[in-house]
Amino acid sequence: MFKEKFSGGIISAKQFDREDIEYIIKKAKEMIELKNSNILQGKILATLFFEPSTRTRLSFESAMYRLGGSVIGFQSGDVSSIKKGESIADTIRTVENYSDCIVIRHSLEGAAILAAKFAKIPIINAGSGSGEHPTQALLDLLTINEEVGPLDGLNIGLMGDLKYGRTVHSLSILLSNFNVNVYFISPLELKMRNRDKDFLQQRQVKYKELTDYRKILNILDVLYMTRVQKERFVDSEEYERIKGFYIFQQEDLIQTKNNFRLLHPLPRITEISPDVDNSEKAIYFKQTYYGIPMRKALLAELMTD
Secondary structure (H helix, E strand, O other), rough: HHHHHHOEEOOOHHHHHHHHHHHHHHHHHOOOOOOOOOHHHHHHHEEEEEOOHHHHHHHHHHHHHHHOEEEEEEEEEOOHHHHOOOHHHHHHHHHHOOEEEEEEEEOOOOHHHHHHHOOOOOEEEEEEEOOOOOOHHHHHHHHHHOOOOOOOOEEEEEEOOOOOOOHHHHHHHHOOOOEEEEEEEHHHHHHOHHHHHHHHOOOEEEEEEEEHHOOOOOOOOOOOOOOOHHHHHHHHHHHHOOOOOOOOOOOOOOOOOOOOOOOOOOOOOOOOOOOOOOOEEEHHHHHOOHHHHHHHHHHHHOOOO
16 A cells, blocks of 8 residues: 555655554564565666765665665766756656666755656655655654654654754654644744644644743653754855854753653754763664664665565
8 A cells, every 4th residue: 555655756744644654664663673685686776866965865875775776876966967957857757767766855845746747666855955855754753753652642842944944844744643742943033834834733733833942841752953954045144143043952951851852864063062962862873873774664665566
């Protein structure tokens, strides 16, 4: 059923209902135990990264290799025919001849939607502008489930750049499938977009907006921090003014619950002090590990015959 529903790929978190999420988390947990296999031997994954990436690109490639498959692709549009003026549509229609699935990251919000429109093979959205990053959100839920526990009943704070941060857009959408209390914590200039809040209201999700995270730190089970997205700002002076609005420090941990966990999709700039890294409550590097089993599960579901 999962493969049939997602035969065109994974473009948005809105494609997922609770049953889908629970299914893929279960499969990802199986992949933790499986380590390596050859279930995708003979299959080829194309990674088209028009924007820089470390964790997403490498975890997709690692996942593919660990399943016995192969990887082709590029990082930076400067090394593709896009540099010569080729359209995304033509690039996709070409690359699908060389691969069985395409992972795409692009600075344009609608790039993955456009790619899926022209592709005959599955497309995976690895980040489209300030829009969405659904596979990151799925690995975030896997991380929370493994490190904190069942999602229902949790108090979850999303903090930082909620306007341009595509990871929090997808994560808030996925969280709408569970009985959670969501707290949007941001400077006024970087509040969660109205369209995302409207979606949560339609799903009757309980959320609150605030600027001071310390007011609720003692009740949170999870705090998901994000960096201020420098590349999305037109005005560099505005970025410089707001980039250090939040800096989570070791002294903040004193106020948190025993089971509190701090997540971050990375890269971390200045918003988490390095002295927090050694705390058992800081699990953002462990979070990067969960990208492997989650993306193994997704690739296996989309690409097995």
